[in-house]
Structures are given as C-alpha cells and as structure tokens.
Amino acid sequence: MEKYIYRYLLGLKNSDFQIVEGEPNIIGWEVKSESDSYIGEVNDLLFDPESRSVRYLVIDLKDNGMELGDKKVMIPIGTAHLHTSDDEVVLPNITASQLASLPAYDENSTVPATEVQIREVIGSPQTQREREIEEFNQNEFYAHEHFDKNRFYQRGGSGQEYTGDRRLSNRKFTIW
Numbered sequence: 170m171e172k173y174i175y176r177y178l179l180g181l182k183n184s185d186f187q188i189v190e191g192e193p194n195i196i197g198w199e200v201k202s203e204s205d206s207y208i209g210e211v212n213d214l215l216f217d218p219e220s221r222s223v224r225y226l227v228i229d230l231k232d233n234g235m236e237l238g239d240k241k242v243m244i245p246i247g248t249a250h251l252h253t254s255d256d257e258v259v260l261p262n263i264t265a266s267q268l269a270s271l272p273a274y275d276e277n278s279t280v281p282a283t284e285v286q287i288r289e290v291i292g293s294p295q296t297q298r299e300r301e302i303e304e305f306n307q308n309e310f311y312a313h314e315h316f317d318k319n320r321f322y323q324r325g326g327s328g329q330e331y332t333g334d335r336r337l338s339n340r341k342f343t344i345w
Contacts, residue, residue, distance in 0.1 A: 177279070178215040178216060178217055178224055178225070178279055179215065179216055179217075179218050180213040180214070180215055180227065180276055181196065181213055181214040181215075181216065182196065182212075182213045183276075184218075186216070186218075193251075193253055193256070195211050195214070195226075195251065195258060196211050196212070196213060196214065197210060197211060198210065198211045198256050198257055198258055199256070199257045199258070200226075200228050200249075200257065200258045200259075200260060201257055201258070201259050201260070202259070202260060202261075202263075203259060203260070203261040203262075206233075206235075207233050207234070208228065208230065208233055208235070208260060208268065209228045209229050209230040209231065209232075209233050210228070210229050210231075211226050211227070211228060211229075211258055212227045212228065212229040212241055213226075213227040214226060214227070215227060215243065215279070223246050224245065224246060225243040225244060225245055225246060226243070226244045226246060226249055226258065227241050227242070227243055227244075227274050228241065228242050228243075228244050229241045230242060230268060235265050235268070237265060237268050237269050238269070238273075240273040240274070241273065241274040242268060242271040242272070242273065242274055243271070243272075243274050243279070243283075243284075243287055244260065244263070244271075244291075245287065245288075245291065248260065248262065248263060248291060263291060267290055267291060267292075270290045271286075271287060271290050271291075272286055272287070
C-alpha cells in the first residue's frame, strides 16, 4: 500500500503569503447562517502550501449568543458562500449543533484525524456513501465537494460560477 505524507496546512495570517491585489481579504468578515443569524468572524484561512489551495476558513465562534463556546473551528471552503456585497460569509447548511460538535481549532495540532472528524460532523449525502477512510490521502480527501472553491464563490447559492483566478500570493507564488 502506498504511504502518504501529510502536508501541513498553513494559516494565512502567520505566513509570507498575501491575498492577490483586487481580491477581498475576508479575514475579519462576519459569518452568518442562511437565516442571517450571527455565527462568528473569519479569523484565518488555512491553505496547503504545496497545492496553493485554501482548504478551510477558521471561524471564531465567540460572542454569537448561541452557546457554542468560546472556540475557533475549521470550516471547509466549499461549505461556505462568499457575499462580497455585504462583506460577509454565509454558512447555508451548517447547524448550531454541528458547530458545537466540531473540534476546537488548534494551529499546532491539525492532523488528518481532525480533518476526518470535521467531515464526519458536517456530513453530506456523499459522506453517507463513503467508505471509512483507512489511509489519509490529501489529494483524494480534498477532491470532496467540501473543498470545491466554486461553491464558495457562488455568491450565496445564486449559481454564478467562479471564473476568476482568486489566489493568495507571496513574492513567487499565487494561491487560492
């Protein structure tokens, strides 16, 4: 059996990467439910430096009035929708119960088991059909709909497809 090496995810805030000029920096934006309830704030973006792809939003759940605890959680990019007209991110299909069940984000202990647990908590029709993940292969794992950046850019489910090249950049590379 092929052995896979886990590539650790980096947080944008503590990296040398930047958001490409002309693209919104969503760190600090409010996160809301589909019914417009305040959930929290985007605290950071986690990305795979090798593939240069954003994988998760780190959401700070503090002060939302939902009794979810004072914690940060990782939300896969494809489960959220970007609303640039309101400078907010919407989580259309994630419940308060799911948010409460997500593991607390710890930048020093994000491992494959954490990512698998997040997928199990958030779920999807596809998840119900998936076999148990025996060996973590990031390339296959991130091929899941939860990491589809096109879903993030659908502007609140309007169906508008992502056609740009939204990326993060440092002096030599672009990411997104």
